[in-house]
Amino acid sequence: ELKVEQNPLFLSMQEGKNYTIYCNYSTTSDRLYWYRQDPGKSLESLFVLLSNGAVKQEGRLMASLDTKARLSTLHITAAVHDLSATYFCAAGLLLIFGTGTRLQVFP
Amino acid sequence: KAGVTQTPRYLIKTRGQQVTLSCSPISGHRSVSWYQQTPGQGLQFLFEYFSETQRNKGNFPGRFSGRQFSNSRSEMNVSTLELGDSALYLCASSFGGSGYNEQFFGPGTRLTVL
Secondary structure: OOOEEEEOOEEEEEOOOOEEEEEEEOOOOOOEEEEEEOOOOOEEEEEEEOOOOOEEEEOOEEEEEEOOOOEEEEEEOOOOHHHOEEEEEEEOOOOEEOOOEEEEEEO | OOOOEEEOOEEEEOOOOOEEEEEEOOOOOOEEEEEEEEOOOEEEEEEEEEOOEEEEEOOOOOOEEEEEOOOOOEEEEEOOOOHHHOEEEEEEEEOOOOOOOOOEEOOOEEEEEO
C-alpha cells in the first residue's frame, strides 16, 4: 500500500529565506504531484514529475524527484508572503496525498 | 475552457440524513475522482468513475457511494450521515485514459453535519 509522508508539517519562515519541503513515498510510483491550497480553497496544481531526476521550476518554487530514494523535494527560494499556503505532495495513479506542509512567510 | 464545477458549495445536514453532491468535469474529461478532506485525516481518496463505471475505490464504508452519467457528470451520495462526515469534498476530473492524466480539482463542497 502506497503511503506518502511530508515534512515538516508546519514551516514558519522569514521573507527572503530559502527552505525545502520533503516528500517520501513508500512504494514505487511513476508520478509525483505538488499542489498548493489556500485556506478554504481547492487544490491548485503546481508541478507534475514523471521521471527520475525530473526537475521543474516556477518562480520561486522548484520541485525535483528521485525515484530511487522515493523522495521529492519542493524548494522555496527567497520566500515572499504570497507563498503562504499549505503545500501537498501526492503520489500514485489515485493520488495518495501527504499530510501537507503549512507554510507561513512573515516579514 | 470551463473548469470543474461542484454543487452545492456549502451544505448543512443533521445526523442520520443523506446528502448528494454533484460534480461536472471539464468538457472532454471522462474520469471523475472524489476526495474527502478533513483536519484529522487529511486528503483521502474516495472513488473514481470512468465511463459510467466505478474504476477504483478507497477505504470508505458503504454509506459512501457514487455514480457517473453518460455526460461524465458525477454524483456522490452519503447516507446516514455521521458527525465525522463533516468535511470538504473535492472532485477532480481528467481524460482518464491509460498513462499520465493530470487531474484538475473543483472548488469543493463543504459539508457540515450537526
